[in-house]
Amino acid sequence: MSIEVLMTTISNVIEAKYTPSEIEGKWVEKWSKEKLYEVTEDSQKPKSYVLIEFPYPSGDRLHVGHARSYSCLDAVARLRRMKGMNVLYPMGWDAFGLPAENYAIKTGVHPSVTTKQNIDHAKKQAMAWGLSFDWTREVNTTDPDYYRWTQWIFIKLFEKGLAYKEEITVNWCPSCKTNLANEEVVDGKCERCGAETERRKQAQWLLRITAYADRLLEDLNTVNFREDIAAQQINWIGKKAGINIRYKVQGARFKNQEIEVFTTRPDTNFGATFVVLAPEHDLVAQVAKTSVKVRNYVKTALDKSERERQMEGKKKTGVFLGLYAINDLTGDQMPIYVSDFVLSGFGTGAVVGVPGHDVRDFEFAQAMKLPIRRVVVGNDGDTTEITKIEQVQEEEGIMVNSGFLDGLDIHEATVRVMDYMEEKGLGKRASSYHLRDWIFSRQHYWGEPIPMVHCSKCGWVPVPEEQLPVKLPQVEKYQPSGTGQSPLATISEWVNTTCPACGGKATRETDTMPNWAGSSWYFLRYCDPLNNKVLGDKEKLAYWLPVDWYNGGMEHTTLHLLYSRFWHKFLYDLGIVPTAEPYARRTSHGVVLGPDGKKMSKSKGNVINPDEVVSKYGADTLRMYEMFIGPFEQSVAWSWESVEGVFRFMKRVWTLITSQETNMVTQSSGEAVRRLHALNKKIENDLEGMKFNTAVAAMMEFLNWWTDHKSELGKAEIEKFVLLLAPMAPFISEELYQRLRGPSDKFSSVHTQSWPKYEVEFERDQEVTMVVQVDGRVRAKITTKASAERTEIEKLALEQENVKKYLDGKKYRVVFVPGKVVSFIVE
């Protein structure tokens, strides 16, 4: 033992100093032994399902960002438990993923080994932080007993026609050697490794999430998501209402064909002068057979990576196909082009060009020297020929040169022309979506095997339910082959199997599922984690669902959140889950930035290790600091000085409550009772309202008052103060509570006590400071009872010197706001 440690130990004994390391560990063990946070269905109690996003157990351990959201929601879970609710606050591991696989590629250590080590460590961290998880419900997505059901859901999707395999152009990451979902490509680069993605044609499994687009959109109205989360989902689904218009094609070999275009602006159709098709369009392929020019253009366009397309900017290129489409409104022949600015995945992959009223069409018309017609006059009143891009009238205006639409506002005209087209059979109202089907195949080892078998006679056949799970086999090399096949393809004894349908020779699917699979339904498994008959018992699911409060990162808004809503709705349709939506309320936390205000990263050297905070200041300080750091939904920079501030608070609480002087007080003053009452209400409202920072501030404020009025708080009120502290700082409050209670045979934790109730009558007796204003300026302050009469208060206000001075015999009128202000307005 060093001298320093010895000195500290001695002084602790003498002064009974606050030493978190001496109290926290012992309570973790005690709570676990007492099964304090274990929960079962109880129809007598109102349930509350509080959920945080389960982490990926990485080698970097849980970081201060995890600590922030887990601590805050833990305070909510603890508060609700004390309020008598049956609270489910579970934890698990989203453990399939690249880091473990990459580590395996480098070292040959099986990912399950690394994963287990990481989970063990992270679990120790979570326990040390005093998080009240029910560990008997822990789930792990890489556990075959878990992914058996992930595979089972996939088979159900397949059976309902919502999973299908198709040759598509995919985003290929040459570094990760796998394809990526559209959502995983950011700025033409791989979201994970940053390598530029390439385009490849490959057969892939897709999930038909687009079949649920409308419901995913509409049901947002039935849940309480933070507004920007809902807005982002709406944007991502990107529903646009319009019309599909059919045009007859004119040209030697294509006489009987038609082209269908999607547009949201059929009102401008009298101004249409050309049609443009995406390079992937069928008609383009037909023309390409005989036209070298078209063939070359299509080839170049399809070879371009996402990145190259962006580099080229918005410069318009294209080739005339030598064909025309007939505009039924005008009888005009419109030349048909192919151009890569038209996307095959949106609408019908074909657009009608109205260069006067769409900037992209204008640019294309200029590049191809096509005619430009004005059919709308905007608010600027400009009726001249459109020759400059600034003149393109898109947003509003009145129809001109448009036959029966002339004189109508564009919005009325849109409805009128759609009715007309539908009546004449020229088109049909339709919607188009930004949302695409979910590319579900990955060529990695460390993921759930897709439980499908391919038979040359029967096609794709699902593995029979009783043979699930299809376990991940051992491989020699974890490295993806690079040919577009996962490492599983090299194990011929695993790949070669028999067809479950006909018994003939067949091969297994060797692709695995993406990361998002296991996390799309984990919250269901928490309700019944050990069930080996079904994914979850119906009654248990009915008891716990929906999740009452789900908190997670903003980065999961368009991926995980949408995917899991989709799976949940699918399971709802199968009658497996009781609710159409999984999450009743969704919030998200801000990122904890480094002390320099930048995102934490190893390369910047600004990473804060939560374990270091715990060993230096204790878990209670870590928790309360992370609550106090700033508004929960906002990103905030780490500040060691503020950690010190919170630690000072903990020390002051400790010293005050353990001191002899404080414990001599037998009777609380009225003011103390009233203040504590107000605090009680504030903590409850702030925690439920996600205002963790002001909840901590209120505790501090009360402590400041108490420090100045040490003789005013008796034992009952001190105990109440400790109860109010318990959800936020579980360790110190347990320790102090037990000390206040004194020795007892039967252990009764502070965390199983009832939350104090606040009563309205306290508010009536409350003293309030009212402001006296003259002409809107504060001239005096008076203190009265909240229940005082208006006339009495006004009289008091008029007696104030500084008020008299300004009124001075003048005529005035009075505005009176009870409890707040008396305002004199000189006439």
Add this chain to the structure above:
RNA sequence: GCCCAGGUGGCGGAAUGGUAUACGCGUUAGUCUCAAAAACUAAUGAGCCAAAAGCUCGUGUGGGUUCGACUCCCACCCUGGGCACCA
């Protein structure tokens, strides 16, 4: 370009129509100490003033509504996040 969030002391922030700057940090002074640290006490938006009292100004900018605006309305500027050749 479109959608969302935000702009308040030296710093993190509080206040959603009624005392702007709660709470924390920092700074200054003091107590304790041989000294320092810790702890405790006090002060701390700016200006006028020796000081106090008092007055004036002050929440990104410019207008408006109101007895009264950080808060509501209109226009604009800036920062962060999301989407983006989506017809």
